[in-house]
Amino acid sequence: MIGFLQNLADxxxxxxxxxxxxxxxxxxxxxxxxxxxxxxxxISIGAYALIVPSFEVxxxxxxxxxxxxxxxxxxxxxxxIVALISDALVFRPLRRANAPTLMIASFAVSYVIQNGILxxxxxxxxxxxxxxxxxxxxxxxxxxxxxxxxxxIGVTLALMALLTLFLKRxxxxxxxxxxxxxFRMAQYLGVxxxxxxxxxxxxxxxxxxxxxxxxxxxxxTLGPTMGVPLALFAFVATVIGGxxxxxxxxxxxxxxxxxxxxxxxYLPEDLRVFRDAFAxxxxxxxxxxxxxxxxxxxxFIERV
Amino acid sequence: MLxxxxxxxxxxxxxxxxxxxxxxxxxEIVCLIGPNGAGKSxxxxxxxxxxxxxxxxxxxxxxxxxGTRPEAIARMGVSLVPEGRHVFGTLSVAENLRVGTxxxxxxxxxxxxxxxxxxxxxxxxxxxxxxxxxxxGGEQQMLVIxxxxxxxxxxxxxxEPSLGLAPKIVDQVYExxxxxxxxxxxxxxxxxxxxxxxxxxADRIYVIRNGHIQLAGAAADLAxxxxxxxxxxxxxxxxxxxxxxxxxAA
Ligand SMILES: Nc1ncnc2c1ncn2[C@@H]1O[C@H](COP(=O)(O)OP(=O)(O)OP(=O)(O)O)[C@@H](O)[C@H]1O
Ligand SMILES: [Mg+2]
Numbered sequence: 001m002i003g004f005l006q007n008l009a010d011x012x013x014x015x016x017x018x019x020x021x022x023x024x025x026x027x028x029x030x031x032x033x034x035x036x037x038x039x040x041x042x043i044s045i046g047a048y049a050l051i052v053p054s055f056e057v058x059x060x061x062x063x064x065x066x067x068x069x070x071x072x073x074x075x076x077x078x079x080x081i082v083a084l085i086s087d088a089l090v091f092r093p094l095r096r097a098n099a100p101t102l103m104i105a106s107f108a109v110s111y112v113i114q115n116g117i118l119x120x121x122x123x124x125x126x127x128x129x130x131x132x133x134x135x136x137x138x139x140x141x142x143x144x145x146x147x148x149x150x151x152x153i154g155v156t157l158a159l160m161a162l163l164t165l166f167l168k169r170x171x172x173x174x175x176x177x178x179x180x181x182x183f184r185m186a187q188y189l190g191v192x193x194x195x196x197x198x199x200x201x202x203x204x205x206x207x208x209x210x211x212x213x214x215x216x217x218x219x220x221t222l223g224p225t226m227g228v229p230l231a232l233f234a235f236v237a238t239v240i241g242g243x244x245x246x247x248x249x250x251x252x253x254x255x256x257x258x259x260x261x262x263x264x265x266y267l268p269e270d271l272r273v274f275r276d277a278f279a280x281x282x283x284x285x286x287x288x289x290x291x292x293x294x295x296x297x298x299x300f301i302e303r304v
Numbered sequence: 305m306l307x308x309x310x311x312x313x314x315x316x317x318x319x320x321x322x323x324x325x326x327x328x329x330x331x332e333i334v335c336l337i338g339p340n341g342a343g344k345s346x347x348x349x350x351x352x353x354x355x356x357x358x359x360x361x362x363x364x365x366x367x368x369x370x371g372t373r374p375e376a377i378a379r380m381g382v383s384l385v386p387e388g389r390h391v392f393g394t395l396s397v398a399e400n401l402r403v404g405t406x407x408x409x410x411x412x413x414x415x416x417x418x419x420x421x422x423x424x425x426x427x428x429x430x431x432x433x434x435x436x437x438x439x440x441g442g443e444q445q446m447l448v449i450x451x452x453x454x455x456x457x458x459x460x461x462x463x464e465p466s467l468g469l470a471p472k473i474v475d476q477v478y479e480x481x482x483x484x485x486x487x488x489x490x491x492x493x494x495x496x497x498x499x500x501x502x503x504x505x506a507d508r509i510y511v512i513r514n515g516h517i518q519l520a521g522a523a524a525d526l527a528x529x530x531x532x533x534x535x536x537x538x539x540x541x542x543x544x545x546x547x548x549x550x551x552x553a554a
Contacts, residue, residue: 190407
């Protein structure tokens with residue numbers, strides 16, 4: 001029982017990261033029909049922004065040494081700026097392009113960011129110690145939960161609540177939801193298209209930063225493609241959840257986290273290397289029974 | 305107020321508008337009628353900035369709209385109710401109504417205006433918290449018109465307000481549009497497939513067919529419907545396949 005609860009805590013905290021990443025992906029898909037493969041690289045940028053540019057193996061923290069109340073806004077700002085620049089330079093000229101074109105453009109953005117990181121920081125993975133105080137466990141009876149997991153789950157829930165409040169209660173949130181549903185009609189009602197898209201990129205950047213910081217504190221290593229697997233699972237999460245549904249992205253994220261951790265824990269030892277293959281089998285099974293995802297939307301009805 | 309001068313619009317290789325010219329004066333109700341595929345919706349979309357003209361000019365109070373984004377045109381006081389009931393289905397009725405008010409400068413007057421349109425459309429008040437996607441077709445049509453009125457337009461473009469609505473509701477919709485014109489000096493450009501209702505209300509009528517204006521005139525002069533019928537089907541080519549449409553048109 002204790003073992004299972006321990007696994008559940010692991011699943012929730014991994015699922016949190018996937019859910020946050022999936023929200024960032026889902027938000028842009030909803031409004032732009034963009035499947036943003038560069039989202040993983042936004043996550044990497046958030047981690048690299050913390051350290052001094054160098055080719056050293058042991059990363060020297062730079063912004064990372066600042067007090068968290070200064071560091072978090074600074075890193076967030078950097079990632080948001082990168083996200084906004086990718087929109088302005090790459091996606092804005094492609095506003096009328098179809099979804100596959102946008103996706104290919106996002107591959108290009110991803111490639112540029114990864115090579116940028118290579119040039120400035122080198123190719124080798126780096127060790128970095130962020131927020132080591134969070135390693136301390138919380139004891140609940142016999143259950144030992146790392147504080148970091150509690151923080152991860154807490155931050156995720158808080159961000160989801162804030163995003164929900166924003167989307168439901170503020171004028172810009174309502175405009176974004178309207179634009180995600182019928183972009184042209186929203187424009188006919190005076191909603192500034194480029195502005196709401198920029199807003200979506202900015203929020204996507206904020207969510208990516210949260211993933212960067214939480215993930216880096218968990219793993220303690222940076223690599224030029226560190227965000228890619230996270231983004232990959234986030235895509236899987238949005239597909240299972242139902243492309244275009246934010247609730248679906250969150251549910252999908254937690255579900256993928258749950259599947260991965262439970263397979264890791266309960267697969268026979270010699271099958272564990274095939275964990276991801278099993279995980280994707282589950283995904284295929286889910287999609288066989290619910291082809292349009294757990295929370296289906298009209299997202300695939302093309303915009304006019 | 306609005307002057308369209310010889311505009312051409314194509315969708316890929318298909319030429320939808322082949323030189324349309326028309327004018328709408330301030331406070332007028334002008335109606336564009338024509339058969340399916342004539343180019344009515346394309347004309348309205350061109351004015352609202354939804355499609356670009358390859359040739360010709362659209363001027364709003366003298367200002368050329370070429371290259372202006374739809375949202376900027378909306379902010380200049382032009383509101384389009386496109387065909388096909390574009391409600392935001394997952395947004396509540398109240399949120400749908402508010403979307404178009406965020407650009408308004410007179411934010412203080414919004415609440416009272418919402419109250420006023422809800423008085424005009426009591427059905428919407430009953431459904432105020434439901435997702436707009438759950439409304440019936442007629443309720444959705446009321447919603448898109450109410451939403452457009454709440455943008456406080458000076459020029460309202462309405463694409464087939466009567467499509468798929470019960471005759472009683474159509475009359476009600478027209479009453480509300482006429483009332484808005486009287487109270488707020490609204491100018492209206494309306495598309496319809498058939499002239500029979502609009503002849504009562506419109507000041508002037510254009511008949512459009514196959515991307516060309518076939519006939520233009522004051523509604524009073526066209527009241528007997530004969531000239532409209534001929535323009536609608538083209539002279540002497542009112543083929544048998546069109547015969548049943550002819551009924552609707554007249
Ligand atoms: N988005 C589009 N893509 C391609 N062709 C289009 C598009 N919209 C309209 N067309 C074509 O342009 C022509 C004019 O269409 P339009 O919608 O303006 O006609 P309409 O007069 O509004 O007809 P209806 O009464 O059926 O609404 C038609 O031949 C139509 O098939
Ligand atoms: Mg039409």
